[in-house]
Amino acid sequence: MRRLSLRARLLLLTAGLLLTGLTLVSAVVSDQLERFQLDRLDGQLRSMTELISRAAGPPPAENPAVRPDLLDPALELFGTPYVVYLDAGGAVAGSLHSSRAGGATLPSSGTLRTVPTDGTAVDLSAADGSQRWRAVARPAARWGGTVVSAAPLAETDATITQLRVSSLVAGAGLLVALTAAGWFALGRGLRPLRRIEHTAAAIAGGDLTRRVPVLAPPGTEIGHLAASLNTMLGQLEEAFAARAASEARMRTFVADVSHELRTPLFGIKGSTELYRMGALPEASDVDEAMRRIDREATRLTALTEDLLLLAQLDEAPEEQLDRAPMDLRTLAGDARQDLRALDPSRPVSLTGPGGVGAPGPAPVDGDEARLRQVVTNLAGNAAAHTPPGTPVRIGVGTAAGRAVLEVVDEGPGMTAEQADRVFNRFYRADRSRSRSGGANAGLGLPIARSLARAHGGDVELETALGEGACFRLALPLPARD
Template identity: 70%
Template sequence: MRRLLGRLSLRARLLVMTAVLLLVGLSLISAIVTNRLETYQVEQVDDQLDSVTTIISRVPEATPDEIESSVDRPELLESGLEALGVPYLVYFDEHGNVTTDVHAPTLDAESLPSHDELRAIDDDGAAVDVAAADGSGRWRAVGHPTTGRDGTVVAATPMIEADATMDRLRAASMIGGVVVLIVLTVVGWFALGRGLRPLRRIERTAAAIADGDLTERVPALAPPSTEIGRLAGSLNTMLGQLDRAFTDQAASETRMRTFLADVSHELRTPLVGIKGSTELYRMGALTERADIDEAMDRIDREATRLNALTEDLLLLAQLDEAPEGQLDRAPMDLRTLANDARHDLHTLDPSRPVELTGLTGLNGSGQPGAAPVDADEARLRQVVTNFVGNAAAHTPPGTAVRIGVGALDGRAVLEVADDGPGMAPEQASRAFDRFYRANRSRNRSAGASAGLGLSIARSLARAHGGDVELDTALGAGARFRLVLPLLHED
């Protein structure tokens, strides 16, 4: 049965289970009602028999001849017996012999209970079932001892009509139950179809997603407080997460391909220079001492560049795997780094105005504020040097640079701002990506950046529990910020 139900649709299974429950419920209700009604009818008959038998048992016995002679019209006897509800009376003496047998004339003598069945009835007033002599139906009979003489009077009444009534009631209940079951089943079929319609919509949505359309969503099929509404909401949440996961995966794969391509190119560039110089030397093309020295210098520069690139890549890998393990923390103040950065930039370009201020924005002034942190000074110096180097490399000579330091909203902040050309939004959004350069030209000088500086700066900042920020716009300069947790001294 379970296997058969398992092959049916959810709609059919629900309908079958509902129909079975309805059938059981209707059957129980019908059985209880008919049983109670039958019990009530029998109790009414029993009470009537007991009352009449009690009264008759106290009346002196009369023979049939006396009864007939006392009544001028026989139909009055029939009416009297039927009016009392006891169409059959039998008197037994102390030996069990029938002394009087009176029944309504409308009753056929063959349909009466036998004297043997009536004789066996106890005289305690308890009603019992007895069968008709011809088997046409059952009777109810009650016996009482006669008063003033030894013997028993038994009153009996047929239950044929009552039983027929109950049979008709049972048949009507069965037919009515079947009709109700059919009607409710049909109504339930359409109601279940309407109720399960949202599930079919969800099924179609799932099929569309299985075909690759991850943008498909389940529409609002029901209020969120209902089971269907909660299911649709949960599915949409899951689909959104899957969509984002696939999108992130695709973006990650794209970044990985770009990263590998950039790494290959960055490694190839110095290797080509080294390979070219060695080939020229091997071919004997470098005959002059000056040419040989120049080739050796080029090999040294490219080797240095290659070493710096591999060191940067190794540092990024280490920061990705175990960032905290790459730090040697100690209490320090960012003002030290800001002051050193100002001197370094002034030494690099004496013509460039460099100002050390507080956190007052690009056009403000103010004294540098305290910014104590628990950090690796060498690693943070690498971050600040990168910020200052970017300001020097990507702004015209003589462009003013401001280095601000202080505490803001419970965080230690060091910023490097310039009045240079700034960056477009699409450039700013990728400024911290690995190997990203605003100028994608591959024809760079040997000393050009590989595009890892800002990526390393961000990784180092995050390893310290902070981050880096960029505020820029075309023609509005750029401001790089190092944001770290502020050290609170106990």
């Protein structure tokens, strides 16, 4: 069975509550009106009965001297169309009744005897059952009998019936009118939810840029809902974009790793195939092939260790460090000697940060072996990507509340696009540059930045095309006791 819409369910609930309310109000009003009319009639009957019960005696059962033209107005004045005198044995000793009430429409004598004489009003039925009567009885004061006063309830019943019919008709009309108004009001009130539904459908179809429009003031429930949904949608779009970027990086990473591993593996396999085919007849050829295999195996080992280190730094960077107090001046001096050993013609100067003054103290709480690896990578990058003889400056000291070691070269520099990607894994600004000994696989700078961030710092780059490059290792100073 198809479930009803929210609009229909709300309308049915509202209509049901309205119908219940109208029914209760109609029942209470009709009951109060009936009680009021009965109380008024009972008061008239008690007054009439009390007055007649003190009279001298009952009139004869058949009294032709009574004139209907005088009796009817008198009885109507007291609101008692029927008065009966019962003797001590319960027989009718006399009666007075309006000319409009007579015969079978009057209560029978048998029912009159059942009326209690304490003044309590009771309901009686007409002899022919055509209508109801209200009766009150009192004992006579001057003779041994009972006086019973009765009045028909036809007018009261007609009034109550008319009230109930009017309430039913008016309530039905009001219910129909309010139900129609509620249908349109609910449609207008739920319109923002339909727009939210359409937005959600568009997003489910793949349009992650869609947002819920401003449907209501921010302080309303719909406004809060729209704001919360837009915040959630923004986070979802960012999450999907991050996932897509991560997948793209993973595909690039896998392709680059495959390429980097395939090159040395092909060299090793090619050398072994030449040996197996007997294409290396001389001992010198075999020695050369073994040297090639050893070189490619060294590249594979270095690449594997770099990949393992990156994976460990991604998973738990702090666990890869063995911290101890140290000073970056030691690493700066060693880097200066390494650059001079690689290229004796290259001028290498040692200064303070920014090239100002002499080298200053740069105390840090770090892993010396890992930080030495960072500085070695930065110095090797300067040596590999600048022409021989290009001056290099190594600055060390403290700046802006941090320990700083910077490697500055006067080489060709990089474009903004290259600078943005230089810390990406396996990225090489010049892919045509030959690699030797496992170097230039595109992992040196990513490893350097990961190690720096594991220490709570970073590796920063300032460069421009034709203006050289400045790689700056910045680490937090040790906390003072």
